[in-house]
Amino acid sequence: MMNFTHYQDENAHLDLAGLGSGPFNLSLAALLDSLPELKIRFFDKKPAFGWHPGLMLPGAHMQTSCLKDLVTAVQPTSRWSFLSFLVEKGRFYSFLATEKMVISRSEFVEYMSWVAENLESLQFDSEIREVSFEEGSFVLRSDKEKVKAHNLCLGTGKVPYIPDCARALVGQQCFHASELMSRQPDLRNRKVAIIGGGQTGAEVFLNCLREQWGKADQIQWISRRASFEPLDESPFTNEYFTPDYVSRFLSLPEEKKDTIVEYQKLASDGITPAYLLEIYRELYDRTYLSRSQVNWKLLPDRTLTAMSESSGGFYDLKLTHALSSEDEVLSADIVILCTGFQNILPHYLEPIQSRLNLDEHRRFKLSSCFAVDWDGPDNRRIYAVNAGLHSHGIAEPQLSLTAWRSASIINDLTRREIFSIRQPGSLIGW
Numbered sequence: 001m002m003n004f005t006h007y008q009d010e011n012a013h014l015d016l017a018g019l020g021s022g023p024f025n026l027s028l029a030a031l032l033d034s035l036p037e038l039k040i041r042f043f044d045k046k047p048a049f050g051w052h053p054g055l056m057l058p059g060a061h062m063q064t065s066c067l068k069d070l071v072t073a074v075q076p077t078s079r080w081s082f083l084s085f086l087v088e089k090g091r092f093y094s095f096l097a098t099e100k101m102v103i104s105r106s107e108f109v110e111y112m113s114w115v116a117e118n119l120e121s122l123q124f125d126s127e128i129r130e131v132s133f134e135e136g137s138f139v140l141r142s143d144k145e146k147v148k149a150h151n152l153c154l155g156t157g158k159v160p161y162i163p164d165c166a167r168a169l170v171g172q173q174c175f176h177a178s179e180l181m182s183r184q185p186d187l188r189n190r191k192v193a194i195i196g197g198g199q200t201g202a203e204v205f206l207n208c209l210r211e212q213w214g215k216a217d218q219i220q221w222i223s224r225r226a227s228f229e230p231l232d233e234s235p236f237t238n239e240y241f242t243p244d245y246v247s248r249f250l251s252l253p254e255e256k257k258d259t260i261v262e263y264q265k266l267a268s269d270g271i272t273p274a275y276l277l278e279i280y281r282e283l284y285d286r287t288y289l290s291r292s293q294v295n296w297k298l299l300p301d302r303t304l305t306a307m308s309e310s311s312g313g314f315y316d317l318k319l320t321h322a323l324s325s326e327d328e329v330l331s332a333d334i335v336i337l338c339t340g341f342q343n344i345l346p347h348y349l350e351p352i353q354s355r356l357n358l359d360e361h362r363r364f365k366l367s368s369c370f371a372v373d374w375d376g377p378d379n380r381r382i383y384a385v386n387a388g389l390h391s392h393g394i395a396e397p398q399l400s401l402t403a404w405r406s407a408s409i410i411n412d413l414t415r416r417e418i419f420s421i422r423q424p425g426s427l428i429g430w
Ligand SMILES: Cc1cc2nc3c(=O)[nH]c(=O)nc-3n(C[C@H](O)[C@H](O)[C@H](O)COP(=O)(O)OP(=O)(O)OC[C@H]3O[C@@H](n4cnc5c(N)ncnc54)[C@H](O)[C@@H]3O)c2cc1C
Pocket: 019, 020, 021, 022, 023, 024, 025, 026, 043, 044, 045, 046, 050, 051, 052, 055, 061, 062, 063, 064, 126, 127, 128, 129, 155, 156, 157, 158, 348, 385, 386, 397, 398, 399, 400
């Protein structure tokens, strides 16, 4: 067990500094709240808690159960559970009457904001610019202060992924969907191209169709996938999102993992089936019943391979068809890139980058407890969350195992079994 009492004469040092207070580090902060003997602080550059605010589209729902909250899976008695939030807000019985297990994203944000507002360990308006390692401690620098810590948890999330061919054209009329709600683009009489056939693409398409940003002249939805494909929410697939499956995945040969993750893609990146039905019914009604004037095109099986600006403020998009290999060109004057997010090595790690043992794709090598492989002393650990898709499997970027992941980190940090994370085997012999 790690002895924390020896930090008493080092008041300036934190036992753990969290970088970022998105859902993953917020969960860590919520579980650490039951260990007041630890000195912890979580820094976030936002002015207050927010969860992908640019993508908070009308009608957006979670893709996971509300019981997969910040704490319940490992500490169901925690004050910071979703059920505790319902009770404190006086909506427990009404909530039960809705018979919902999957809630709106806005309610989940309300829940997480409530946790964030009540935890003392969070510090907003604090962007960490640099992390160095000096005289046996991590030193974090923001514009306001310099903080020393014995351990870190990197939870600064991913960055929007922009396809290479679109990069030079990003601007007022061509932008990543993560900026949609802050931009509130005027789509009236515009030809819109939506690139990406995942949940975000689906939400943007339906909102465009429903004239959220004005009545577009044409809405074109392009997907690389063979069709507009559903999230696989079936019970045996859901077993991928269990600690038991993660521990099996961890034991696989490294060279096999990327292929397996790719094969399992629709278990995490497909479109919620109920949402697909909603879109289909809307198209049916508009086609056969209301005969609405909005003109749309659904274009699956096509990859955006080139893009250029043509005259009159239009973009030419070259699409390559997967089956025929033929190219087609379509034009649009607004392009919304629903192309997801990617992990990058955070810039603030530059001073210690040479001490990190990265893999050939410049990704962290993570222990089963999310500790980054680096050449520092063993009692100075760097944990990283939402950075181990390649090592821990498809559950890693998702909320499903948030509480379990945080508990694994806390047990490793304290060298104690603070939380019981050993699970009975699953129904499947993996
Ligand atoms: C629109 C959307 C919906 C999703 N819905 C679901 C779902 O329903 N179910 C599910 O399981 N998963 C879902 N996911 C996937 C996953 O749960 C989220 O991506 C989740 O936000 C990941 O949490 P995070 O804490 O790792 O990162 P983020 O939420 O991205 O948080 C990172 C935080 O770090 C801060 N930050 C960044 N750099 C710095 C810095 N240098 N210094 C200080 N702070 C910094 C940011 O301000 C941010 O608050 C969704 C993802 C998206 C994009």
